[in-house]
Amino acid sequence: MDVRQTANQQKYDFTASVYDIIAFLMSLGQVKRIYHEVAQALDHASTTIVELGCGPASVTPYLLETVGSSSQIIGIDFSKKMIKIANQKKVNNGWENVEFECMDIYDFPGNKKADIVIFCLALTAIPNATRALQKAISILKPGGQLIIADSFPLHSRWWHPFTNFYISVKSLVVGAKPTKDVLNFIEKNMVDIKAKEMVGGIYTVITARKW
Ligand SMILES: C[S@@+](CC[C@H](N)C(=O)[O-])C[C@H]1O[C@@H](n2cnc3c(N)ncnc32)[C@H](O)[C@@H]1O
Numbered sequence: 001m002d003v004r005q006t007a008n009q010q011k012y013d014f015t016a017s018v019y020d021i022i023a024f025l026m027s028l029g030q031v032k033r034i035y036h037e038v039a040q041a042l043d044h045a046s047t048t049i050v051e052l053g054c055g056p057a058s059v060t061p062y063l064l065e066t067v068g069s070s071s072q073i074i075g076i077d078f079s080k081k082m083i084k085i086a087n088q089k090k091v092n093n094g095w096e097n098v099e100f101e102c103m104d105i106y107d108f109p110g111n112k113k114a115d116i117v118i119f120c121l122a123l124t125a126i127p128n129a130t131r132a133l134q135k136a137i138s139i140l141k142p143g144g145q146l147i148i149a150d151s152f153p154l155h156s157r158w159w160h161p162f163t164n165f166y167i168s169v170k171s172l173v174v175g176a177k178p179t180k181d182v183l184n185f186i187e188k189n190m191v192d193i194k195a196k197e198m199v200g201g202i203y204t205v206i207t208a209r210k211w
Pocket residue numbers: 005008009012013023052053054055056057058059076077078079082103104105106119120121122125126127
């Protein structure tokens with residue numbers, strides 16, 4: 001693991017116990033709407049869903065509301081503390097079809113394939129978003145769905161300069177790297193792309209499909 005990855009891992013271990021509060025504040029209180037939108041975007045009823053950078057299982061209850069016990073959900077995170085909290089939630093809520101594994105996303109086994117891969121508020125938290133997207137595509141089955149919820153710089157509406165200013169400040173605070181590379185990569189490498197702006201464009205929920 002490179003130095004930036006290690007620093008990132010330590011940062012998330014350190015903030016795990018207050019992560020949900022930070023996400024609430026940084027999203028201007030809108031984080032639950034974003035989780036709900038991610039769950040609504042799921043397009044299969046009975047599938048294998050892999051969430052990369054699952055944190056303390058923040059979006060898991062919303063995914064379960066949509067898919068119930070029909071799907072297998074695998075959450076991956078390299079922060080031991082995040083995974084510990086996620087596993088506590090699994091036990092407390094009796095989530096039998098959910099597993100959490102503590103690993104770097106790049107170590108996710110090449111022979112395990114998923115119908116849906118999700119990055120929920122995680123992609124721009126990973127130092128090289130393009131490499132992370134390549135990994136996600138390698139996990140997806142052909143025709144599989146990628147769902148991303150994150151902050152990206154936008155340039156089509158009059159208010160986007162204000163939105164982009166907030167995104168820059170937020171990313172300094174949380175140590176993320178909002179980049180247009182993600183949108184460019186998805187346009188070049190995926191099909192059936194849909195994007196929905198939320199919270200005035202501070203967040204975008206993207207769905208796309210592997211060829
Ligand atoms: C901002 S949190 C998102 C948490 C959660 N998905 C949510 O919906 O709020 C980003 C998470 O990505 C994880 N992460 C960052 N880089 C990672 C990597 N290379 N491998 C695994 N997890 C990673 C961090 O540990 C952190 O828990």
